[in-house]
Amino acid sequence: MRWITLLISMALLAGCAAPKYTVDDGRKVNEELLANIRAYGAGEKAIRPAIARSASLKDPDCDTQWELPISVASAYDLSMDDRVAWVRALGVDERLTVVGAANNAPLRLGDKIQTIGNYSSENSEKMFLELADKRDAGEAFYVTLFGGKAVKIAPYKVCRGYTRLAPPNLPQTQDYHWLLSMHPLQVAKAEMTEDEALWAVLWTQGVSEEGGARMKTYHYSTKIVGTLYNLFTIASGLKGAALAAETAIKAAQTEAANAAASAFRQRLVEDATSMIKSQMREALSNIAVKQLKQIDVVAAMQQAAANRSSLTGVAWIAATIFDKADVWAYNRLEKLNGNPLAGFSLHQKLIERGFTSNSLVLDPERMTVLNTLAIQRGRREDVVAILGGIKPEDLEFDLADMPMASAPQAFSYEMDDPGRSNQPYARGLIDSMLRMPIASSPSP
DSSP states (O other): OHHHHHHHHHHHHHHHHSOOOOOOOOOOOOHHHHHHHHHHHHHHHHHHHHHHHHHTTOOTTSOEEEEOSEEEEOOTTSOHHHHHHHHHHHOOOSSEEEEEEOTTOSSOTTOEEEEETTBOOSOHHHHHHHHHHHHHHTSOEEEEETTSOEEEEOOEEEESOEEEEOOTTSTTOOEEOSSEEEEOGGGGGGOOOHHHHHHHHHHHHHHHHHHHHHHHHHOOOOOOOHHHHHHHHTOOSSSHHHHHHHHHHHHOOSHHHHHHHHHHHHHHHHHHHHHHHHHHHHHHHHHSOOOOOHHHHHHHHHHHHHHHHHOOHHHHHHGGGHHHHHHHHHHHHHHTTSOTTHHHHHHHHHHHTTOOSSSSSOOHHHHHHHHHHHHHTTOHHHHHHHTTTOOHHHHHHHHTTSOOOOOOSSOOTTSOOTTOSSSTTTTOHHHHHHHSOOOOOOOO
16 A cells, blocks of 8 residues: 555656646736737748748749748746737647648647757747757757657748748837848738738748848848847747847846847837727728728828838838839749739738738839739739729829828938937847847756
């Protein structure tokens, strides 16, 4: 009997030592965050297959990066209320959980990763870093799921320019860089088709390819800091940009870091204020998709132009070639046997929902360039049908009578960037995080 009692005691001790993961206890959570998490999940489910599809081009005209057939998220180190929201919305707890997967991926949505190669940690931030390191090594590796199943994952090459979504706690964040672009969550709320998601991926790659040299010349002093770079680009949904920036701020001990902390926190306050002001408008626009009048379309395209011109730093340089990225995406969608007019349909979906603070709504200049290409391909009537019967040339006529806030037409390196200053985030969130110092990694 004594040995039975000993076994029971050992089992109880083991049970007490095992980590406890968050479950949905039914508590009230932030409904806006909950909706944003669901939108993030929907976006990842659409974008991850599109990234894999873009890789099949094996485009000889682009620089490449390594990608994974999956994306993961974790609620590690969040408040209890926010962890419950992640569990309720996507089934994501503290463990690395698959939230996006290519069609032929060896993992499924909801799978939870316990070990990566021979590495395992209850600290999901470190697991993110390990996964990113395996990705960038470019060699196949094994992961073990909770439950014991071992699965082989093979990174693959894609055209440079990671496509990422803003984290749910900072849904309006957008930034464009030759290494990656971060799109605001409103893009994910458009309920993208397969071809529209592929357009978003190809367009992002086009920004990198068509504008990379220009962006690098503008600011080539960037030094990639491996840990921060991996943490940010892994496409985690836990804290995204906020987590990476706060990590950098805590690690740096200089006056510049103190200025960065103040600037970043001010940005969070401004984002929160903006979200509150737009909440009612977005809620109303999501009730039903409206049939747009021509004046509504003109106003939406003006807002898209204003959004483009509001970008600063490296993203300001990227904005000067958005029209070239449109052409890049159109041509490659054709090569992939997709519908090259997906850029028009995604544009239409976004403006119908009132989402114009993003880079995928066409402004007047870009509409003209892309429509000219479609006409050359014999798709004029198809474009008019997608735009609800409104002819792009009629929009040009209306726009001629309105002030237009668009990106600079003729670029030169001597032009005055509205974001150029000594402020640590002046060159953009992505660029600044790549240059921020970090502390050495703590033990597992």
